Amino acid sequence: MASLFKIDIKKLKGVGPKTALYLNRLGVYTIGDIIRFFPRTYEDWTSVNTLQEAYGQKDKCVKLKILSQSQVLRTRSGKKIYKLEATDGRNIAQIIFYNSKYAAQSLVKDCEYILRGNVEFKFGKYEISSPKIKKSNKKEAFYPVYCQTAGINSKKISSLVKNALELLPESIGETLPAKVINENNLCSFDFALRNIHFPKNRQCLEMARRRIIFEEIFIYQLGIKLIKENSKIKTDVKIKNEYSKEFSEFLPFKLTGAQNNAISECIRDIKGSEFSMNRLLQGDVGSGKTAVAASVAYTVAKNGYQVAIMAPTELLAVQHFKTFKNFFEKTNLKIGLMCGSLKSKERKILNENIENGNIDIVIGTHCLISDTTAFKNLGLIVTDEQHRFGVNQRAKLINKGVAPHVLVMSATPIPRSLALILYGDLDISVLNEILPGRQKIDTFSVDSSKRHRVWNFIKNIVNEGGQCYIVCASIDENENDIIDVNGYYEKMIENGFNKDEVKVLHGKMKPQEKDLIMSDFINGKIKILVSTTVIEVGIDVPKARIIVIENAERFGISQLHQLRGRVGRSSLKSYCVLISDSKSNDSKRRFSAMVSSGDGFYLSEEDLKLRGPGDFFGVNQHGVPNVNIVTSYKDIGIIKSAQEAADISKLDFSDPSFKFINKKIDSIFKRGSDSKSQMII
Numbered sequence: 001m002a003s004l005f006k007i008d009i010k011k012l013k014g015v016g017p018k019t020a021l022y023l024n025r026l027g028v029y030t031i032g033d034i035i036r037f038f039p040r041t042y043e044d045w046t047s048v049n050t051l052q053e054a055y056g057q058k059d060k061c062v063k064l065k066i067l068s069q070s071q072v073l074r075t076r077s078g079k080k081i082y083k084l085e086a087t088d089g090r091n092i093a094q095i096i097f098y099n100s101k102y103a104a105q106s107l108v109k110d111c112e113y114i115l116r117g118n119v120e121f122k123f124g125k126y127e128i129s130s131p132k133i134k135k136s137n138k139k140e141a142f143y144p145v146y147c148q149t150a151g152i153n154s155k156k157i158s159s160l161v162k163n164a165l166e167l168l169p170e171s172i173g174e175t176l177p178a179k180v181i182n183e184n185n186l187c188s189f190d191f192a193l194r195n196i197h198f199p200k201n202r203q204c205l206e207m208a209r210r211r212i213i214f215e216e217i218f219i220y221q222l223g224i225k226l227i228k229e230n231s232k233i234k235t236d237v238k239i240k241n242e243y244s245k246e247f248s249e250f251l252p253f254k255l256t257g258a259q260n261n262a263i264s265e266c267i268r269d270i271k272g273s274e275f276s277m278n279r280l281l282q283g284d285v286g287s288g289k290t291a292v293a294a295s296v297a298y299t300v301a302k303n304g305y306q307v308a309i310m311a312p313t314e315l316l317a318v319q320h321f322k323t324f325k326n327f328f329e330k331t332n333l334k335i336g337l338m339c340g341s342l343k344s345k346e347r348k349i350l351n352e353n354i355e356n357g358n359i360d361i362v363i364g365t366h367c368l369i370s371d372t373t374a375f376k377n378l379g380l381i382v383t384d385e386q387h388r389f390g391v392n393q394r395a396k397l398i399n400k401g402v403a404p405h406v407l408v409m410s411a412t413p414i415p416r417s418l419a420l421i422l423y424g425d426l427d428i429s430v431l432n433e434i435l436p437g438r439q440k441i442d443t444f445s446v447d448s449s450k451r452h453r454v455w456n457f458i459k460n461i462v463n464e465g466g467q468c469y470i471v472c473a474s475i476d477e478n479e480n481d482i483i484d485v486n487g488y489y490e491k492m493i494e495n496g497f498n499k500d501e502v503k504v505l506h507g508k509m510k511p512q513e514k515d516l517i518m519s520d521f522i523n524g525k526i527k528i529l530v531s532t533t534v535i536e537v538g539i540d541v542p543k544a545r546i547i548v549i550e551n552a553e554r555f556g557i558s559q560l561h562q563l564r565g566r567v568g569r570s571s572l573k574s575y576c577v578l579i580s581d582s583k584s585n586d587s588k589r590r591f592s593a594m595v596s597s598g599d600g601f602y603l604s605e606e607d608l609k610l611r612g613p614g615d616f617f618g619v620n621q622h623g624v625p626n627v628n629i630v631t632s633y634k635d636i637g638i639i640k641s642a643q644e645a646a647d648i649s650k651l652d653f654s655d656p657s658f659k660f661i662n663k664k665i666d667s668i669f670k671r672g673s674d675s676k677s678q679m680i681i
Contacts, residue, residue, distance in 0.1 A: 004167065005032030013163045022152040023160075034164050037157070038196055038212065039144035045114060045134060046141065046202065051091045056585060061116045062128070063136055064088055070097075070104040078410065086115075093119070093126035107553045111135040142199045161197050168193075175664075177214055177655045179643050182374065185640045186211045217642035223665035225648050235276045235380040235403035239303045243268050247298040250327055251291070259288050259295075262429040266296045269427065270380075270405045277405035282412075282419065283431030284600035285565025286438055289409045290320065292431070293382045294327050296407060301333055301360040305379025308400075309363045312426050314339045315518055315539055316384065321363045322382075328361075338364030338373065342431065347372070375400050382407045411565070413600035415608050418639075423627040432601055440598055441568040443576040445552070445591035453497060454548055454577050467521065467544035468528045469566050473554040475532060483550045489530045501527035507534045507661055524615065533559070535566055542570035546577070553582035557607035561600050585621065586610060608636075 010020045011672040012031050028034045045061055054060035064086035073081045080102035082097040095115070097104045107113060117131035146157040151197075172190040174181070181188075192211035199205035244263050248255055255263075262281060269277035283289040297307040309324075311317040314363035321337040328335060336350055336359040347367075353359045362368065378401030398404060408426070421429055445455065458468050489504050503526045505517050514534065520526045522541055529535065533555075544567045549560065560578065568574035578591055593606045 004035065004164075005030045007031045009034060010158060012167075013625060014160050019152060019156075019160075022149055022506050023157075025149045026147060026152075029166060031164050032375070034157075035168070035193065036159055037146065037161070040147050041115065041145045042205065043132075043143040043200070044202075045116065045143065046600075048114060050088050051093050051119055055121060055126065056119070058118055058584075059116060060119060061114050062088060062093075062119065063114055064093065064095075066107045066109050067092070067110050070107070086113075091126055093128055095131065096127065096129045098130060100130065101132075106133060108249070125608065142202070142205060143198055158197075162628070165194060165197065172387055174657055175660045176218070177657050179652070179655075180218070184214060184641055184645060186214060190214075209635075209667055213635055213638045214642045214645075217639050218646050219402035219647035219661055219664050220668060221643050222648070222651075222661065223668055226648060226665065229648065232275045233403040234274050235405065237270070237276075237300075237305055237402070237404055239267075239270045239300065239305075239379075241299075241303060243302045243533045244295050245328075246302075246681050247295045250330055253297075255291065256288060256431075256435065258283075258431045258433040258434040259292050259365065261490055262292045262431060263295045263430045265427070266292070266407060267299060270296075270300070270313075274405045277407065278426050279407050280419075280426040280428045281407055281409045281431070282414065282428060283409070284413050284434070285411055285562065286569060289384075289411065289431060290323055291327075292429075293407060293409060294324060297324075297380060297382065298328070298331075298333075300380040300405070303379070305377050305404075306354070306357065306359065306375050307361040307382070308368055308375070308378060309361065309382040309384065310368050311363065311365060311384045313339060315367055315515060315522075317363055317365050319540060320384070322404045324361060324363060333360045334358060335360070336362040336364075338362055338367045340365060340367055341368075369400075373400070377401075378404045380405045380407065382409065385410050412562065413604040415601070415605050416666075418608070430601075432599075434598075437571045439566060439571065439573050441564055441574045441576050443564065443578070443595045443598075445578045445580070445595055447581050448579055451579060454579065455492070455497075457575075457577075458546060458548070461545050462527045465543065467524070467541060467543045469535060469544060469547040469563075470528065470530045471535070471547065471549045471563055472530065472532060473551040475508055482554065485530050485532060488550065492528070492530070497528065503529060505529055505531040505534060507532055516615055531565065535563075539566070540569050541566070542572070543575075544569070545572055546575040548577045548579060550579050552578035552580040552591065553584065553587040556611060557593055558600075560590065560594050561603050564594070565600075 007030055008020075009015050009023055009028055009030055010017065012034070015023070023029075023034065026037065028037055043059070047542070048061050048063045051062055051064075054062050062085040065088075067087055070082045070084040073083065075081065080099055080101070082101065083103065084095050084107060086093050086095055086107075095104075095107065112135075114127055114134045114136050115131040116134075117128045120127045120129075141572075144154070144158055144161075146154045146161075148157065151606040175189050176186070176650075180186075186192075187207045188463075189211065195208035195211055244267060265459040266277065266279060266281075269279060281289050281292060283292075293309065297309070300307055309320060311320055317337065317339055317417065321335065322336050334353075336354065338350060338354075342350065350359070350362075351372050351374070354362055354377060355374045367373070381398060381401070381404050383406075398406065461468060470488065472483050472485045472488050474482045476484050476486065481578060485504050486504050487504060492502055493499050503517050505522070507515060509517075517526065517529070518535075518539070521529050522539065524543060547563060547567045549555065549563055555563070564576040568578065576594075578594060580587060580591070589610060593603055593633050597603060622665060
């Protein structure tokens with residue numbers, strides 16, 4: 001099959017120039033690519049339900065007998081609606097088609113059909129809108145559903161995949177060692193590749209999925225372990241003395257047990273090994289990652305080395321700068337701030353002081369990686385919200401020192417089962433305790449009929465000196481009943497809010513405008529911020545006491561939890577209100593989890609159950625596996641088995657299959673001359 005990856009997709013039967021362009025948008029350039037373009041889901045026509053069984057579930061099949069001819073109704077806009085009735089023998093359902101005369105007329109009275117769609121209950125009757133139709137005597141089967149784009153649909157892609165599979169030899173060679181296949185009870189690669197697209201039955205599909213998922217995670221994990229083994233770099237940064245206890249005495253609060261453990265793990269790395277530290281500090285919202293980073297930075301700086309702390313935005317960099325200044329005001333350490341807003345003369349002076357070693361700790365944005373910034377003896381790099389930096393950016397900063405220690409911080413809780421896979425090349429420290437003095441954020445889930453009561457509550461909080469975030473899912477008015485920031489702002493002003501105290505923030509604004517609005521909110525000039533999700537992660541606004549999230553069904557649990565973390569950043573009582581009219585089971589489960597728990601790690605597990613590992617693996621960053629097949633929470637066992645099988649000490653690298661594995665690892669990680677600097681972060 002390897003040669004098929006060299007054959008242009010235009011050579012495939014059924015692919016012309018336009019179709020090739022559409023496929024290119026989906027990442028399909030060769031015939032091999034389309035064979036590896038796995039379905040995102042399947043339509044299961046083998047399981048037929050009653051109306052009652054299918055009610056409330058998505059995309060289910062029901063067997064119905066048609067009771068009437070279709071009736072035609074017209075809307076005010078002139079659109080035609082076709083309605084007819086059907087029964088499963090127990091209950092009656094109304095079948096509705098919009099502007100689809102052919103579909104409605106294809107259902108013949110007194111005949112039986114399998115209809116596939118969402119069964120709802122309205123006005124005392126079951127209802128199915130715009131279902132897919134098959135005759136009840138047609139052979140039931142699984143049909144693949146592919147990701148699609150404008151110009152090409154799933155059905156067309158399915159046809160092209162069939163054409164591509166016909167070009168394969170009768171039997172395809174193996175891509176994994178025989179020992180790994182046998183020990184993990186995997187089907188052959190040939191069987192998996194054919195049945196992942198067109199499974200003969202559910203058992204064949206599950207066998208194929210298990211093999212494909214196992215292989216992709218196994219190769220990814222093997223690559224991570226090989227790179228980690230080969231990328232250990234001896235460092236010239238020698239830390240002789242620890243100053244963690246001395247640092248803690250500066251603080252106006254007591255560190256949590258989790259913070260002390262994380263600090264100890266970092267110090268052990270930088271004192272007890274001849275290699276550079278590469279550690280991920282993963283902490284929930286409000287768990288105190290900054291204090292941990294400051295403690296480690298203090299020890300490194302007191303040992304005569306410089307520290308660079310890189311934040312993704314200027315607002316966050318300024319906040320860190322103020323925090324570090326407060327931490328170290330009783331010491332003789334010099335703290336510098338490197339941001340894009342610095343005037344050229346100020347930046348020149350700061351760069352000279354950094355290069356001469358007169359600045360001990362420099363905090364900044366991506367300006368730190370500019371060619372004009374040079375360090376005298378860089379010993380530690382801390383990157384905050386590390387997923388927001390590109391690999392090359394982080395590597396460029398590392399190359400400004402001689403194998404400095406690296407600490408990366410993330411406020412996105414990830415289940416440990418996945419963290420070990422996603423960050424297999426990093427040692428992991430976890431902060432799972434909330435800082436003392438913080439109160440639980442009371443969370444409520446309401447429908448839109450309660451909006452005016454929520455607004456009155458906001459007015460009371462503002463009158464008490466508090467501030468409010470309101471998050472909308474859209475910038476501009478749309479046709480999907482999604483509330484937009486501009487329309488929301490206008491309604492608030494109409495309902496008695498002070499227009500001088502309410503401002504709008506969204507991603508289409510110029511950076512300077514966004515920074516000014518956010519700065520005014522931080523300083524208390526703005527009381528209510530109506531925003532999209534661009535509100536800064538990690539920004540402290542102690543007086544922000546309530547966040548209202550409109551169309552909450554549009555967000556996953558982890559994102560809702562991250563948004564909730566914008567409030568409750570002081571000892572003041574804070575609130576989160578989720579507003580949604582969605583009745584779907586998934587929405588109900590998300591809202592219930594949010595209302596019942598403030599633990600980000602627990603919520604990430606719940607999010608994993610709802611979304612599956614595929615969405616976690618889908619992060620667009622280097623070092624995350626490109627899992628081409630959709631995975632679910634049930635696949636965690638397969639993922640763990642693949643991780644355990646990727647044991648370098650027990651594998652025979654002379655096995656012929658490693659030729660394929662090495663090529664795959666090279667393509668995933670783009671191994672080259674700079675692979676060490678890329679993968680240590």
